[in-house]
Every structure is written in C-alpha cells, then in structure tokens.
Amino acid sequence: QVQLVQSGAEVKKPGASVKVSCKASGYSFTSYYMHWVRQAPGQGLEWMGIISPSGGTTNYAQKFQGRVTMTRDTSTSTVYMELSSLRSEDTAVYYCAREMAHCGGDCPGDVWGQGTTVTVSS
Amino acid sequence: QSVLTQPPSVSGAPGQRVTISCTGSSSNIGAGYDVHWYQQLPGTAPNLLIYVNTNRPSGVPDRFSGSKSGTSASLAITGLQAEDEADYYCQSYDSSLSGYVFGTGTKVTVL
Numbered sequence A: 001q002v003q004l005v006q007s008g009a010e011v012k013k014p015g016a017s018v019k020v021s022c023k024a025s026g027y028s029f030t031s032y033y034m035h036w037v038r039q040a041p042g043q044g045l046e047w048m049g050i051i052s053p054s055g056g057t058t059n060y061a062q063k064f065q066g067r068v069t070m071t072r073d074t075s076t077s078t079v080y081m082e083l084s085s086l087r088s089e090d091t092a093v094y095y096c097a098r099e100m101a102h103c104g105g106d107c108p109g110d111v112w113g114q115g116t117t118v119t120v121s122s
Numbered sequence B: 001q002s003v004l005t006q007p008p009s010v011s012g013a014p015g016q017r018v019t020i021s022c023t024g025s026s027s028n029i030g031a032g033y034d035v036h037w038y039q040q041l042p043g044t045a046p047n048l049l050i051y052v053n054t055n056r057p058s059g060v061p062d063r064f065s066g067s068k069s070g071t072s073a074s075l076a077i078t079g080l081q082a083e084d085e086a087d088y089y090c091q092s093y094d095s096s097l098s099g100y101v102f103g104t105g106t107k108v109t110v111l
Helices: none
Strands: A003-006 A010-012 A018-025 A034-039 A045-051 A058-060 A068-073 A078-083 A092-099 A109-112 A116-120 B009-012 B018-023 B036-040 B047-050 B064-069 B072-077 B086-094 B099-102 B106-110
Touching: A003 A092, A003 A109, A010 A018, A018 A092, A018 A116, A034 A068, A045 A068, A045 A078, A045 A092, A045 B086, A045 B099, A058 A068, A078 A092, A109 B047, B009 B018, B018 B086, B018 B106, B047 B064, B072 B086
Parallel strands: A010 A116, B009 B106
Antiparallel strands: A003 A018, A018 A078, A034 A045, A034 A092, A045 A058, A068 A078, A092 A109, A092 A116, B018 B072, B036 B047, B036 B086, B064 B072, B086 B099, B086 B106
C-alpha cells in the first residue's frame, strides 16, 4: 500500500541543523510532488515547501528560505528536509505529504507520513 | 500568522449540523485558488477530507461537504458524531506568498 515512513525523533541544540527523511513506497516515487509541513506544540499546520522528486526542483515558503533545503534520492525513493540554524521556535512535528495527482485543480496532500518530532533545546 | 482565518472552535450535539468557515483574501481563495480541508485527530497526522473545494476522497463519509464563494470557503458536517471530534484545517495557495497556506484551525467538540 502507499506509505510514507519518516525518520525518528531528534533532539538538537540551538544553532545546529536537522535532517529528516521520508521514504516512499507503494507508488511511482518520481510521479508525485512532496510537501513538508510542520506543527509546533499546540499550534496549527505550517507549510514549509515542496520538492519535485523527478527533477529535484523546489519551492520554499518565504519564511524558511535560506534555512531549509529539500532534496531527494530516487534510488531509495526518499526525500529529505534539512533545517539549519535551529532555534527553540523550530520545536515541532515535521510531516511529509505526497501531493495528489490529477485532482482537477491545485492538488492537496493525500498521503502523509507519521511525523517526526524535532526538539530544539540547550 | 496564517492568512486564512477560521473560528477557533465550534460545537454541536450528536446529529446536529455544524459549519466551519475559512476566510481568505484576493491573493488566495478570492483569486480562484482551490481550497482543501483536513481532519486531524489528536496525536495523528492530518487526513484529507475535502479536495478542490467540494470533492471527497474515497472513504470519506458524505456527511462532510465543502463549498467556496468569493474569498471564503466552508466545511459542513451533518449528522455530527462523537468520532468527528477533531481539529479541522483549510488550505489554499497564496500568490503574494508564492506558496501554500493553512487556516488557523478549528476544534470541533461534540457535546
């Protein structure tokens, strides 16, 4: 079945970087865009950016430009999200979400990973 | 803060109908960009509920329906059930931000 499996929880110190992985299975990896979304404790959802697994092109939310890098490895059907210069406000659950294909408009995330908790603390 | 505004909470008795609004602007919903809705149960990832304004993915009960008009969209839940108690988020694209945006989120409580 279609599945996105993310890497495990991370604890980082302020100023460090974190790299979260999202391994796809059950579908053609290069045929679907992948989004990254985060959710701080008790807060709402926040869109971080999108990557095309086929060509590797990216579009980052303005808030994260310069601090986020999204990459992919087609040989392992895995996308990565790296966030640098971490601060306490980056403590959140990070999700990858596959973009639905051929939805007839702007397409949503139809399959989500289980989430990766990133804690930034000194 | 989010550019899509939702009421923080709505509530209703079992069997009742509740609606959740999602108010945007001329750079997102009003510009014609589609609206999607997600349900998030406590401690779990969001689940797609409505896509492209009015469409339900397979497996989503027809108690859930979406609409869009002008700079706003709405999610309606009819025949409210205890299992509908969750957080709900709208999503659209914003041309001034050149990216996707989520609503502020609404907690639905079943009385």
